[in-house]
Amino acid sequence: xxxxxSLVYVLAVLQSLVAGASIPRQLEKFPTTRRQLNTxxxxxxxxSQVSNTTVIYGAEDSRYKNxxxxxxxxxxxxxxxxxxxxxxxxxxxxxxxxxxxxxxxxAINCGHGSTASLGSFNGIQINLTPFRDITIQPSxxxxxxGGGVYDGQATRYxxxxxxxxxxxxxxxxxxxxxxxxxxHGPLEGVYGLISxxxxxxxxVLANGTAITVNSTSHADLLWxxxxxxxxxxxxxxxxLSIFPRGPDLWHYHNYIWRGSHLDAVFTAFNNFxxxxxxxxxxxxxxxxxxxxxxxxxxxxxxxxxxxxxGSASEAEELLAPFNAIEAVxxxxxxxxxxxxxxxxxxxxxxxxxxxxEVRITATAGLQVYNLTAEHLIYDGFKRxxxxxxxxxxxxxxxxxxxxxxxxxxxxGDDSAYPFRADHHLMLVQLIIPPNDKSIEREAWKWAREVxxxxxxxxxxxxxxxxxxxxxxYEPLETIYGHEPWRLERLRGLKRMYDPENRFRFYNPxxxxxxx
Numbered sequence: 401x402x403x404x405x406s407l408v409y410v411l412a413v414l415q416s417l418v419a420g421a422s423i424p425r426q427l428e429k430f431p432t433t434r435r436q437l438n439t440x441x442x443x444x445x446x447x448s449q450v451s452n453t454t455v456i457y458g459a460e461d462s463r464y465k466n467x468x469x470x471x472x473x474x475x476x477x478x479x480x481x482x483x484x485x486x487x488x489x490x491x492x493x494x495x496x497x498x499x500x501x502x503x504x505x506x507a508i509n510c511g512h513g514s515t516a517s518l519g520s521f522n523g524i525q526i527n528l529t530p531f532r533d534i535t536i537q538p539s540x541x542x543x544x545x546g547g548g549v550y551d552g553q554a555t556r557y558x559x560x561x562x563x564x565x566x567x568x569x570x571x572x573x574x575x576x577x578x579x580x581x582x583x584h585g586p587l588e589g590v591y592g593l594i595s596x597x598x599x600x601x602x603x604v605l606a607n608g609t610a611i612t613v614n615s616t617s618h619a620d621l622l623w624x625x626x627x628x629x630x631x632x633x634x635x636x637x638x639x640l641s642i643f644p645r646g647p648d649l650w651h652y653h654n655y656i657w658r659g660s661h662l663d664a665v666f667t668a669f670n671n672f673x674x675x676x677x678x679x680x681x682x683x684x685x686x687x688x689x690x691x692x693x694x695x696x697x698x699x700x701x702x703x704x705x706x707x708x709x710g711s712a713s714e715a716e717e718l719l720a721p722f723n724a725i726e727a728v729x730x731x732x733x734x735x736x737x738x739x740x741x742x743x744x745x746x747x748x749x750x751x752x753x754x755x756x757e758v759r760i761t762a763t764a765g766l767q768v769y770n771l772t773a774e775h776l777i778y779d780g781f782k783r784x785x786x787x788x789x790x791x792x793x794x795x796x797x798x799x800x801x802x803x804x805x806x807x808x809x810x811x812g813d814d815s816a817y818p819f820r821a822d823h824h825l826m827l828v829q830l831i832i833p834p835n836d837k838s839i840e841r842e843a844w845k846w847a848r849e850v851x852x853x854x855x856x857x858x859x860x861x862x863x864x865x866x867x868x869x870x871x872x873y874e875p876l877e878t879i880y881g882h883e884p885w886r887l888e889r890l891r892g893l894k895r896m897y898d899p900e901n902r903f904r905f906y907n908p909x910x911x912x913x914x915x
Contacts, residue, residue, distance in 0.1 A: 437480040437503065437524070446483075449493045453486025467527060471512040472759040473834060475519030475872070477905065479506075484527045488602075488636045489610075494526055495634070496608040499902070506905055507634040509548050509574035513906055514759060516872025521905045528574075531636060536561060540642070542599055547636045550574045551585075552748050556738045563642040564737060566594045569684055570746040572753035576638070580629030581867040581907070582817035584825060586684040586707060586740065589803025590643075595626035595817060596810055597641040603633035606902035610636075624893045627816030627867070628880060630906040631890070632897050649734040651708040651715040652743040655722060656692070656729035659699045662778055666769045668721040669801065675768050676823045678803040681709040682718055686744075689781050689797040695728055700781045700795075705744040709737075760830040760840065761871045762847035765822030765864035769799070770857025777850050784846065791842055794831035797850060799824060816890060818881030819864045826854050827869050847871070867907050880909060 439458035447456060457463060458481050468479045485491050491507075498505040504523030531546030534557050543565070545554065552571030558564055568578045568585045575594065578584070583594025591597060600614035603621070613621050624632055657665055672678065687704030695701050704722075708715035712734055716723070723730070733743065741747050777797055784792040801824050812820045828847045832839045855863050865878040880887055890909045894901070904911050 439481055442481055442497075442524075446494065446497045449497065450490040451486040454490050455482075455484040455486070457482055467529075468525065469511060469755045470514070471510075471753075471755055471757075472514035473756055474514060474758050474760060475516045477506060477518045477521035477525075478523075479525045480522065481524045482527060483524055484530055486530070488531060491526065491604045491634060491636060492608045492610055494524070495604055495606070498524055499607065499900075504905075505902070507547075509576060510550050510572060511755070512573050512577055514761070515870065515906055517908055518905055526634065528634075528636070533637075534558070536563065536642065537639075542639050543642050544637055544639050545575060547576060547634070547638070548574070549576075552738075552741065555741075558642060559645055559736065559738045562645050564645045565640055565642045566591050566597050568594070569686075569741065569744070570752060571741045572748045575640075576629075576635050578868050579638075580625060580627075580635070582627050582815075582819075583868075584800070584802060584866070586802075587709075588807050589678065589680045589683055589805050590709070591641070592806040592810055593817065594640075595629075595815060596807070598622070598626060599639040599641060601625060601638040602636045604636060605633050606898040606900060620893060621897060623814070624816050624890060626814075627818065628890055628907070628909060629816075631894060631903050631909050633903065645737065647710050648736065649711070650737050650740050651710065651712045651732065651734050652706060652740060653708075653715065653719055653722075653732040654705045654729070654744070655687075655703065655725075655727045656695065657702040657704075657725060657727050658696070659689075659702060659778055659782070661725050662702065662774060663771060664725050665702055665704075665722075666771050666774050668725065670768050672718070672721065673768070673801055673823060676804055676808060676821075678801065678823075679718060680803045680805050682715070682803055683707050683709050684744075684800070684802050686798060686800040688799045689778055690795060691781075691785060691792055698782070698785060700778060700785070700797075701728070707740050707744060757831045758834050758840075760828075760832060760843040760847050761869065762828045762851035763865055763869035763871070764826040764851050764854040765819050765866060766824040766826060766854060766858055767821065767861070768858075769824070770854075773853045773857030776853045780846070780849060780853075788839075788842055791830065791832065791839055791846065795846070796829045796831075798827040798829060800827070816880070816886065818883070818886055819866065822864055822866070825866050825869065826851075870907065876909070879907060 443456045464482060467482050470476060483494055504521055505526055506521050507526040507528055509528045528548040531548040533546045534543055536543045551567040551573050554567055554575055566585055566587050567575055579594035600612055603613050604610050611618055685706040689700040692701045735743055746752055781795060804823055807820050828850045830843045830847060832843050862882050863878050865874045867879050870879050894909060
């Protein structure tokens, strides 16, 4: 297990800046936050309006470093002041204060957002981490989650109470960051995306007004929150459907193959997934190319991990084609669902969850794997092992596959999430040394090359970008949908609920620069 996990880093989450139209007058931003905010002044002025358990501090405070740590150091937001509200009601006063003083504000949970648009932020960070309560409702069909709840916490708590719900696959990521952008995860084939299971959300709007959003109250906004929610408000809590936990044990199987087996591996995957007909209980698999010098100093390895909701015998019958491919490493086991993330390398203490790395990314959405494209991508990696070993050492080419039945069964027009026909999420993730512009330029060149090769391998399909994986330089319609009505509807809701464009720092639907 340890040998395999040391190889894996996966599931980058949450990046984007969007290209798009100029900002309509009613959506023009507030004046820029002044260069230097005064902590003492804000403590005095705002402190009298909020609860006495609210904490306000700046960079000189010992808590600042941890509270502003981010998963990616690329395009870091400039955080002058951190505020940790003592009560949910304090968030209204904080937003109103920022508006009155022309200060930008940014609500965060676990800090995994890494879109380039975050680099334009300069102001006050509102930490949602104090709000991590989970309350199962008497019906046993839903639970309320605080805005600061994260995946691993939710999965463990619900499992102990006899339930599961839809989360992302990486334990250290907040539930809302992915969820407001749709929210792929291990149980999507069984129950749908995270956002498909939103029942209602408590939201603080840009003017500080607190509202409840559900099918009978602000139903138009509920549509937008299911796929473009970062643009519309601060979610302080949300009610999500929960489900009986199912089998006591899940089966996992992890492999490492040499690159010489690339054709066999991806042919097996295309047969296995059947262009969207993956067996429902074969919930999630992911893997790809990376360098492991203990196996080869000249060729990337192919690593992969599978999670099955059920017994080993059922899983291994489905995995027989992969077992037939000679592997360098093949390990498997049975664990309770909360331990699956650790078995697949996605636990809070594992490599993928390390903060403060500079990560360069690019993404694509696919239906099937194109073997010609995969060969080109693999060969490009192999060349860089020789030509740019520093860059290659931090390279990872990720392929995610899910069972998608419950996602496919939803009416795509019922939410702002636009790409239900994408069965695979692709991600290039390149970890590079800080402050090295030469390496950064080469990293961007490589990331875009791989993205373009993936997209060229599916001629006739539009270029799609999962909003939570976007690097921030993609055209707006590739993130929020190619049908004109989708962006028209989102912009209309933006004029209604955020006319001053205060929520513009994560995947902005108006005002993105693009590149």
